[in-house]
Amino acid sequence: xxxxxxxxxxxxxxxxxxxxxxxxxxxxxxxxxxxxxxxxxxxxxxxxxxxxxxxxxxxxxxxxxxxx
Numbered sequence: 001x002x003x004x005x006x007x008x009x010x011x012x013x014x015x016x017x018x019x020x021x022x023x024x025x026x027x028x029x030x031x032x033x034x035x036x037x038x039x040x041x042x043x044x045x046x047x048x049x050x051x052x053x054x055x056x057x058x059x060x061x062x063x064x065x066x067x068x
Contacts, residue, residue, distance in 0.1 A: 005045045012038035 012035045019031035 002049070005042050005049070008038050008042035008045060012042065 015031045015035035015038060019028045019035065022028040022031055
């Protein structure tokens with residue numbers, strides 16, 4: 001789902017922006033952990049989407065040749 005991936009990446013960008021604006025170390029670290037989690041979810045979704053596309057791709061019939 002491309003929309004899920006985009007949503008996850010949008011959340012990651014927001015978390016990064018929040019981290020950049022944070023004045024407290026613990027808040028900055030929390031935001032950076034959130035960014036990493038959102039990016040991980042986006043990458044996982046991309047792998048799932050790619051695997052699904054391969055699995056659901058139309059199969060082409062294999063040609064059978066006779067030796068002789």
